[in-house]
Amino acid sequence: xxxxxxxxxxxxxxxGELLEKYDVICASRVNKKxxxxxxxxxxxxxxxxxxxxxxxxxxxxxxxxxxxxNIKDNKRFYKIYTPGRMERFKSNLRGQWVDGFKQLRHKSxxxxxxxxxxxVMCLDLLGFEAISFxxxxxxxxxxxxxxxxxxxxxIYILYDNDNAGxxxxxxxxxxxxxxxxxIPVDTKDVSDTIKKYGIEKTKNIIQSLLI
Numbered sequence: 001x002x003x004x005x006x007x008x009x010x011x012x013x014x015x016g017e018l019l020e021k022y023d024v025i026c027a028s029r030v031n032k033k034x035x036x037x038x039x040x041x042x043x044x045x046x047x048x049x050x051x052x053x054x055x056x057x058x059x060x061x062x063x064x065x066x067x068x069x070n071i072k073d074n075k076r077f078y079k080i081y082t083p084g085r086m087e088r089f090k091s092n093l094r095g096q097w098v099d100g101f102k103q104l105r106h107k108s109x110x111x112x113x114x115x116x117x118x119x120v121m122c123l124d125l126l127g128f129e130a131i132s133f134x135x136x137x138x139x140x141x142x143x144x145x146x147x148x149x150x151x152x153x154x155i156y157i158l159y160d161n162d163n164a165g166x167x168x169x170x171x172x173x174x175x176x177x178x179x180x181x182x183i184p185v186d187t188k189d190v191s192d193t194i195k196k197y198g199i200e201k202t203k204n205i206i207q208s209l210l211i
Contacts, residue, residue: 002026005051008083012191013199018121021103025054030080044082055079055117057097081118096138100124100131104151110210111152113178114190115159115168122190123158126203136160136168145176156181156210160188181209 005026006016019026030044030052046052057077077097100120104111112123112130123130129152133140136159148155157172159165161182169180185205187193193202 002028004046004048005053008051011195012118012122013125013194014118014121018125019053021124022100022117022121023056024117024121025056027052027054027080030054030078044080050082050084053081053083055081055099079117096141097134098131098144099133104129104131106151109153111148111155112158112206113155113172115165116189119158119190122194122202123206125194126190126199126206128206130158136164137171138168140172140176142176145178154210155179158182158190158206158209162188165189184209 009015009019018024026046027044028046044052055078057079099117103120103124106129108129110129112128114120114123114130114132115136116132120130120132145155155178157169157178157180159169159180159182165182165188166180169182172178173180183189183193183205185193185197187196190202190206193205197205
């Protein structure tokens with residue numbers, strides 16, 4: 001039953017179609033181990049008020065560290081998102097990953113770099129092309145920024161409206177000169193703004209920041 005997952009997503013306008021587009025699995029159960037030689041030592045179970053989402057990533061090695069919904073998948077890494085719990089993210093990702101890159105439509109001259117796959121999906125819902133990295137503290141290679149600049153005329157950093165977000169955005173500004181923008185209302189990020197103010201007002205707020 002994924003009704004609790006969809007109920008959570010509906011607060012942010014995220015549909016089942018968006019979850020599928022961005023390779024997000026509504027997980028009822030996750031078994032995890034910490035290296036290939038361990039037994040599975042941790043089990044997470046989705047609850048009505050605490051759904052579990054598995055963000056999947058293609059992988060090239062064959063060691064399985066997660067079993068999602070009792071299915072062993074040797075071809076993917078996972079970032080496990082457990083909203084509402086004390087430790088919201090668990091991951092077996094290695095190296096640098098870019099959320100949303102393969103879903104870019106290349107139909108706009110504007111790209112927004114945000115802080116999570118959830119906000120990438122919300123920005124897609126609003127009609128904006130967006131990507132995110134592992135975290136707001138991630139160091140971005142100049143070569144990758146050059147690739148983005150060859151595709152997009154305007155690239156913005158939209159991180160959380162808090163100290164960590166400001167620090168991460170400032171780091172990218174200093175290293176690459178990308179413009180920083182922040183939600184100018186009493187919410188932390190795009191998804192929370194949709195939840196509080198709705199899709200159309202949030203779209204207008206974001207559009208007003210793109211000068």
